[in-house]
Amino acid sequence: MTNKTFAIIGAGLAGLSCAVRLTELGHHVELFEKSRGAAGRMSTKRGEGWAADHGAQYFTARDPLFIEQVKKWLANQAVALWTPEIKVFEANQWTTFQSQDLRYVGTPAMNTPAKQLANGLLLHTSQTIDALSHKDSQWFLQSAEAGAIAQGFDALILAIPGPQALALAQHLDPDIKTIAGQSNMKGCWTLMARFQHKPTVSFEAAFVNQEIISWVARNSSKPQRTGQESWTIQANPLWSQEFIELSKEDVADQLLACAKKLGLDCTGAEISMHRWRYASGSTTATLGFYSNPALHLGMCGDWLNGGRVEGAWLSGYHLANQFAE
Ligand SMILES: Cc1cc2nc3c(=O)[nH]c(=O)nc-3n(C[C@H](O)[C@H](O)[C@H](O)COP(=O)(O)OP(=O)(O)OC[C@H]3O[C@@H](n4cnc5c(N)ncnc54)[C@H](O)[C@@H]3O)c2cc1C
Incomplete structure (x- = not known):
């Protein structure tokens, strides 16, 4: 053709x-x-004085063709490496996440590439x-x-x-x-929290297993982020799918309680919610x-x-x- x-x-x-x-x-x-x-x-979701990546949190590049594309984005300053302190929470225990993966994020926001x-x-x-x-x-x-x-x-x-x-x-x-x-795609409930001050927690990002939350990240730790201190919390896919029709308020209450258990106390933070109906999954x-x-x-x-x-x-x-x- x-x-x-x-x-x-x-x-x-x-x-x-x-x-x-x-x-x-x-x-x-x-x-x-x-x-x-x-x-x-x-x-990227934007509000007055804040922005948060509320969909994809970072990406990796393994295929040579995609690596070439990432190199172009790097050269144009559309992406940068993100090297957060990542922990894993499982069975009430915290461990440090070890991985050699290079994690890229869009700069100054995820949608730039x-x-x-x-x-x-x-x-x-x-x-x-x-x-x-x-x-x-x-x-x-x-x-x-x-x-x-x-x-x-x-x-x-x-x-x-x-x-x-x-x-x-x-x-x-x-x-x-x-x-x-x-x-077989699943939804994802996403909570964005803005703080007056940086919360005291021992991680900048966390994979969470066996809880209703599966991922927590400090947006403000990504390169070139400005504005209010902001964090993104994502519910796990199975839980999200089961409760996709719940009200935003009810979901927020449950996610905030779980975040508190993880040590991220969002009391006093401004909260926004996003319901992704088709977030993840494949054939x-x-x-x-x-x-x-x-x-x-x-x-x-x-x-x-x-x-x-x-x-x-x-x-x-x-x-x-x-x-x-
Ligand atoms: C919460 C969440 C977290 C994620 N985390 C990661 C991660 O950390 N790392 C990673 O690699 N990936 C992650 N992903 C997945 C990643 O975002 C997707 O794999 C990728 O962005 C999908 O791109 P796409 O073009 O296939 O689909 P999409 O990005 O969904 O693009 C489809 C487009 O079609 C438009 N559209 C739909 N219907 C119509 C219509 N009828 N008419 C006109 N337009 C229409 C939509 O508005 C959308 O813009 C995450 C996704 C979500 C939601």
């Missing part, structure tokens, strides 16, 4: 890496994103695509905000979580119904991406490639190359 027009739904890391690669290969690409900006689950990828791309924000159709070899989109989009596209890529791809496109291709139907068979050459239809995303930031970027990149072939 050369000189084709592509519509990509979703401007998370998978959709963005796919768009960048397709553009490099000479195609015309337009991204449709329901939020106000790019980044998806690699995003995504924003750099989006630079120069045609990105339509605040466009929730809610219907798709295929007519005379062209794909047509409809958005909740703008109605039917007049322009047709030669190819369509769904770069959205599996359950959302299932809802939007299962009627178009039986394989999408099967594959997206297996995307059991790691497909990497999905493409239907007959329909010029594809899917990419972390959930097709083992979850996580690196998997998302690689999924989009490889799908773009597959279309080129």
Whole structure:
């Protein structure tokens, strides 16, 4: 395929890496994103005088292709290494976490790498695509905000979580119904706490096992963070999924009680909550991406490639190359 027009739904890391690669290969690409900006689950919540990474907390890079991308981000100061003091809490015991992994974070916020990828791309924000159709070899989109989009596209890529791809496109291709139907994604309740002073605890980040909290991190320990002292607390996936419909207040009460048990007393802190409906999880068979050459239809995303930031970027990149072939 050369000189084709592509519509990509979703401007998370998978959709963005796919768009960048397709553009490099000479195609015309337009991204449709329901939020106000790019980044998806690699995003940053902002308030007056504070910001917190409330989705992905850091990422690692193992694949040579992704390592090259990370080097570009490092050169552009979009990411930096994060070297927190990490502890593990399990069975009421604290231990120090030992690992050789290099942990990267976006700078000055987690969404910066995504924003750099989006630079120069045609990105339509605040466009929730809610219907798709295929007519005379062209794909047509409809958005909740703008109605039917007049322009047709030669190819369509769904770069959205599996359950959302299932809802939007299962009627178009039986394989999408099967594959997206297996995307066993779980939610994540996230609590962000702002303090007047740095709390006295012996860690900057912690993996927590066998509690309703699974991760705690001091945002303010990440490079180039300014503003109020801020911490992010994430509930474990199974608990989050079970209680995903609970009110924010009830969830906050339970997470704050657990945080106190961990030694992070949030009394007096300002609290915000975020409910991620589709935070983590992937298909059991790691497909990497999905493409239907007959329909010029594809899917990419972390959930097709083992979850996580690196998997998302690689999924989009490889799908773009597959279309080129
Ligand atoms: C709480 C949490 C913690 C995490 N921690 C880590 C971590 O520490 N390390 C790590 O590597 N990974 C982590 N992850 C996972 C990581 O964030 C993801 O793997 C990665 O960001 C997924 O990218 P993606 O492009 O596949 O999907 P997404 O980022 O979900 O992008 C999909 C995009 O599609 C948009 N969209 C959905 N439906 C529509 C529609 N109908 N129309 C238009 N747009 C639509 C969404 O708004 C979104 O922007 C975490 C995720 C969460 C939620």
